[in-house]
Amino acid sequence: MREKxxxxxxxxxxxxxxxxxxxxxxxxxxxxxxxxxxxxxKLSLALANLxxxxxxxxxxxxASQRDLA
Amino acid sequence: xxxxxxxxxxxxxxxxxxxxxxxxxxxxxAASTAPVVIVGAGPIGMLTALNLARFGVxxxxxxxxxxxxxxxxxxxxxxRSMEILQQAGVAAPFLAKGLQWSRGRSFYRxxxxxxxxxPHDPDDRFLPGLNIQQQYIEEFLVDAIAATELVxxxxxxxxxxxxxxxxxxxxxxxxxxxxxxxxxxWVVAADxxxxxxxxxxxxxxEGRSYPGSFVIADIRADLGLPTERLCFFDPxxxxxxNVLVHREPDGIWRLDFRLPDGETAEAALDPALLAxxxxxxxxxxxxxxxxxxxWATVYSAxxxxxxxxxxxxxxxxGDAAHLLPIFGVRGANxxxxxxxxxxxxxxxxxxxxxxxxxxxxxxxERVQAAREICDxxxxxxxxxxxxxxxxxxxxxxxxxxxxxxxxxxxLLHWRxxxxxxxxHSALNAFPDHDQAFAGGMPLGAxxxxxxxxxxxxxxDHLGSGFHLLAFAGAEGPDEALDDTLRAAAEAPVxxxxxxxxxxxxxxxxxxxxxxxxxxxxxxxxxxxxxxxxLIRPDTHVSxxxxxxxxxxxxxxxxxxxxxx
Numbered sequence: 001m002r003e004k005x006x007x008x009x010x011x012x013x014x015x016x017x018x019x020x021x022x023x024x025x026x027x028x029x030x031x032x033x034x035x036x037x038x039x040x041x042k043l044s045l046a047l048a049n050l051x052x053x054x055x056x057x058x059x060x061x062x063a064s065q066r067d068l069a
Numbered sequence: 070x071x072x073x074x075x076x077x078x079x080x081x082x083x084x085x086x087x088x089x090x091x092x093x094x095x096x097x098x099a100a101s102t103a104p105v106v107i108v109g110a111g112p113i114g115m116l117t118a119l120n121l122a123r124f125g126v127x128x129x130x131x132x133x134x135x136x137x138x139x140x141x142x143x144x145x146x147x148x149r150s151m152e153i154l155q156q157a158g159v160a161a162p163f164l165a166k167g168l169q170w171s172r173g174r175s176f177y178r179x180x181x182x183x184x185x186x187x188p189h190d191p192d193d194r195f196l197p198g199l200n201i202q203q204q205y206i207e208e209f210l211v212d213a214i215a216a217t218e219l220v221x222x223x224x225x226x227x228x229x230x231x232x233x234x235x236x237x238x239x240x241x242x243x244x245x246x247x248x249x250x251x252x253x254x255w256v257v258a259a260d261x262x263x264x265x266x267x268x269x270x271x272x273x274x275e276g277r278s279y280p281g282s283f284v285i286a287d288i289r290a291d292l293g294l295p296t297e298r299l300c301f302f303d304p305x306x307x308x309x310x311n312v313l314v315h316r317e318p319d320g321i322w323r324l325d326f327r328l329p330d331g332e333t334a335e336a337a338l339d340p341a342l343l344a345x346x347x348x349x350x351x352x353x354x355x356x357x358x359x360x361x362x363x364w365a366t367v368y369s370a371x372x373x374x375x376x377x378x379x380x381x382x383x384x385x386x387g388d389a390a391h392l393l394p395i396f397g398v399r400g401a402n403x404x405x406x407x408x409x410x411x412x413x414x415x416x417x418x419x420x421x422x423x424x425x426x427x428x429x430x431x432x433x434e435r436v437q438a439a440r441e442i443c444d445x446x447x448x449x450x451x452x453x454x455x456x457x458x459x460x461x462x463x464x465x466x467x468x469x470x471x472x473x474x475x476x477x478x479x480l481l482h483w484r485x486x487x488x489x490x491x492x493h494s495a496l497n498a499f500p501d502h503d504q505a506f507a508g509g510m511p512l513g514a515x516x517x518x519x520x521x522x523x524x525x526x527x528x529d530h531l532g533s534g535f536h537l538l539a540f541a542g543a544e545g546p547d548e549a550l551d552d553t554l555r556a557a558a559e560a561p562v563x564x565x566x567x568x569x570x571x572x573x574x575x576x577x578x579x580x581x582x583x584x585x586x587x588x589x590x591x592x593x594x595x596x597x598x599x600x601x602x603l604i605r606p607d608t609h610v611s612x613x614x615x616x617x618x619x620x621x622x623x624x625x626x627x628x629x630x631x632x633x
Contacts, residue, residue, distance in 0.1 A: 041466035049476050 008063045071227045071243040073135045081289055081363045082319040083204045085136045088211075090225035095242075095249040103129045103221075104419045106240060106253040108228050108266055112143065112203065113387030113404035114259030115210035119157050120412030122219035123533045124606070126419045129251065130220055131242060133227040133260075137211065140364040141202035141287050143401035144317055149488040150405045151195040152518065155528055156608065162209040166318055169196035173298035175481045182471035183481040185298070192519050192593065194526040197485065198398070200296060200317050202287075206401070228260070231269040233381050255415060256383045259408075264389035270380065274373035274392065276443050281454040282328045282369050283395070284337050288347060289320050290360035299354070300481075302468050306349035309461065311453060314354065321363060324350050325395075327454055334367035370394040370450045372443035378432040384411055391439040396449040399442055402486040407435050413534075413606035417630060422562055427631030430495045438489040449483030488515035491609055495633070498603075498612040498625040505615045509595035509602075516608040519590050521583065527590070530581050534563035534606050535626065539617065540591055541570045542598030545577055549618050550599050554579060556619035560626050564603075569596070605629055 012020065031039045048057040077085035094101070105121060107114045110132035118130045146154075146163065154160045173185035187197035214220045229248070230241030238256045242249055258266035267274075299314040310327035317323055324347060328337050336342065343365060351357055374391035378384060387404030411431050417423035455461035467477045491497070491513035503512045510517055516536075519527040537557040539550055546554060546568070557564040558578070568579035569590050585591055594602060601617035602610055603625050612625035627633065 037462055038465055038469060041462045042469055045463070045466050045470065045477060046474075 005063075005066065006059075008059050070245065070247065071133070071225065071229075072245055073133060073225045073227075075135060078136060078139055080204075081361055082321055083202065085204075086208075087135050088222075088224040090135065090245050091223075092246055093221075093223060093226075093244075093249070095251055096244070096247055100250075100252070102237060103127070103251065103253040105129070105255045105257060105415060106131065106238070106251060107257040107259055108240070109133075109258070109260035109264075109387075109389065110207070110211075110222065110224075111138070111259060111261055111387065111404075112206045112210060112401050113408050114257065115207065115214060116153070116157060116405060116408040117257050117259060117386060117412050117415075118220045118222075119159070119210065119213055119217065120408060121416055121419075122214075122217040123157065124413055124416030124420075125219070126416040127219040128221070128257075129253070130214070130222045131226040131228060131240075131251075132222070132224050135224045137207035138203040140366060141204065141317060141321070141323065143203045143206065143398075144200050144315060144323055145398040145402075146199045146201060146206070146405075147398060147402045147486050148193060148195040148197050149486070149515065150402045151199060152488075152515075152528055152608070153405045153409045155194075156409070156531060156533075157213070159209055159213045162212075163199065163201060163206070166205050166209075167199040167201035168296040168316055168318055169199045170296040170298070170316075171197045173300065173482070175300040175302065177302045177468050177471055180472065182468075183478050185482045187485060192517065192526075194518055194520070194528065198298075200315055202317055202319075202321070203401070205318070228265050228269070231256070231266060231383075233383065238382050254382065255419060257411070257415070258383055258385045258389045259387050259404075260389050262388040262392055264385075266383060267375070267385070267389055270383065272375055272380065274375050276371065276373035276392075277447075278373065279370040279394075279450050279454055279456050281330070281456070282332070282334060282337070282367050283325060283454075284328060284343070284346075284365060284367055285323060285325045286343060286347060286365040287317065287321050287323055287363040288360040289363060290322055290351070290356070290358050291320065292316075292322055292351075292354070292356045292358065294354075294356075301353060302481075303465075304349075304353050306346070306353065309465075312350055312353070314350070326350070328367075337367055338365055368395065370396070370454055372447045372450070374436060374439040374443060376436065378407075378435055379428045384415060384428060384431065386411055390435070391442075393439070393442050394446040394450045396453050396483040397442075397446050397485045399446050399486050403439065403442060406438065406488065409607045410435055414631075417562065423630040424632065430631065434489070434491045434494050437491075437493070441489065442486075445484050452480060453483065490514045494609075494611070496605065496611050496629045496631070498628040498633075499614060499621060502612070502614045502621075506595045506600075506613060509593065509613070510610050512610055512612070514610050516602075516604050516610060517593060519593055521590070527583075528608075530567060530583065531608065532565045532580070534565060535560070535629070536604040536608075537564050537566045537601055537622065538594070538604060539566065539568050539579070539601040540594070540596040540598060541568060541574075541577075543571050545570065545574050547599060549616060550601070552619040553601055553617040553622050556622045560623070562626065562630060564626065569594075603629065 105128040175183040313325040315323040371392040386407040393399035497512040566579040
């Protein structure tokens with residue numbers, strides 16, 4: 001049985017998500033593989049700063065950790 | 070038998086002096102009880118001895134070696150340390166020899182990405198940092214101690230045993246001429262990071278140690294750079310690691326760099342490899358000049374503290390009490406604050422003017438300070454010396470951003486050692502009156518320095534003991550303030566009265582009268598006529614009242630002396 005999780009809220013519209021999805025995918029492709037981890041770390045830090053709420057960042061950190069394998 | 074090195078240590082800039090061992094009376098069978106024995110004559114032990122003497126208490130100071138510090142070690146004194154040294158009456162040679170500074174520059178990929186300007190207020194006498202080698206710090210303290218009658222300085226004397234009971238402590242002391250027992254009411258453990266006292270008592274420190282080792286190397290070279298702290302991240306010759314450069318007196322430069330993971334201290338100090346890296350650093354800063362090595366060593370970062378600094382009749386200070394990271398100049402500067410916080414209390418207790426429980430507040434305040442430092446400096450350490458892949462990745466993300474963005478640049482500045490505010494101290498009194506002030510210095514805060522005129526500051530007017538800083542109006546003290554001033558003079562412990570008045574007055578009794586014709590002092594203390602601050606001997610505020618009374622002052626003094 002799966003443990004009950006608190007999901008992060010859906011804020012972007014589906015159309016907006018689709019746009020961001022493509023943007024992120026293309027950006028990841030544009031970065032050489034050896035720099036991808038650094039790129040994602042920078043992206044996370046920049047987004048955290050723009051979100052402006054450490055609590056929301058923490059919930060995104062936890063949400064993204066689930067089901068990696 | 071203890072045989073300390075009897076030859077002066079080699080150095081290209083410092084002439085070591087051998088202080089000979091002299092036979093103490095205990096070796097001839099004399100048995101006496103000293104009020105205080107201090108173990109370790111590093112900067113912190115010596116400052117403790119000097120401050121105890123200032124408060125009229127004699128001590129025996131045991132030092133295993135016959136000469137001062139091996140190498141320059143702690144090279145940066147903070148403004149607070151200078152204020153503490155000024156209170157101890159020894160600031161002058163430090164100012165004459167040291168190099169004061171307030172700015173740091175950080176470089177990444179050959180570009181200056183961050184400038185750190187440490188705060189400096191016109192009311193401060195001292196700049197935020199003063200660079201001076203530990204040999205000089207110790208020499209100046211040795212000289213100051215030699216000028217007092219109250220310190221029995223015993224060189225070449227190492228502690229090998231300790232037993233304590235309810236009445237005191239018996240130390241076993243080994244010397245070049247044999248062993249003896251030394252009995253004292255109190256022991257101060259100032260014997261450094263590898264404290265023998267800590268080991269003999271079986272005490273364990275709490276916290277964590279960080280992976281990664283750093284080399285510090287002192288070289289003499291003509292770099293022609295100003296006194297600033299330089300930091301180079303991720304240089305080409307040492308990828309992923311960082312290099313710090315500090316100027317020292319006598320044309321000496323401190324180079325400090327992190328070793329590649331897995332490299333041993335032994336390998337790093339190999340002369341050929343060290344020389345190659347020094348060359349790489351000089352090349353990196355664009356100064357390929359001749360150089361000569363004075364001293365090099367390896368260190369690592371820890372955030373460790375004992376949970377209690379006064380187990381029984383032994384009081385721990387400095388590195389014997391805690392091991393703190395170098396980032397933010399935490400070592401000696403934290404130790405100076407320990408010594409400053411302990412000495413007045415131990416003096417009152419040793420003289421029987423305060424209950425032994427007063428020392429509890431020393432432990433509480435300073436353990437709390439050490440824990441805050443571990444927390445703050447831990448953050449800096451995790452940036453400067455990433456303990457894992459994740460921390461390294463995030464550090465690299467921040468460094469990468471510094472080339473094009475500003476939002477995360479502040480992470481390049483590690484917080485610098487500062488005076489702690491003992492806001493939860495058991496010695497603070499009348500918190501409701503404290504709350505009534507709109508500004509000034511709150512309970513537990515360090516007394517702020519105030520510029521009074523050309524080369525004239527508030528700290529220059531302080532003596533030893535408690536201070537009552539009282540504020541009167543143009544007509545002089547009213548009846549309540551007059552009573553308060555009299556109560557200060559009649560207190561069971563010495564309280565120096567500093568009366569601040571808007572214009573010159575005659576016929577007022579106080580040890581110091583400061584004419585505050587511009588109202589600057591009153592503004593800084595948020596004080597109106599009738600207000601008063603009670604300042605502890607370590608220049609922290611323990612009570613303040615918008616309208617002081619004699620009864621409240623008496624109660625606050627009793628609380629500050631541990632009688633509550």
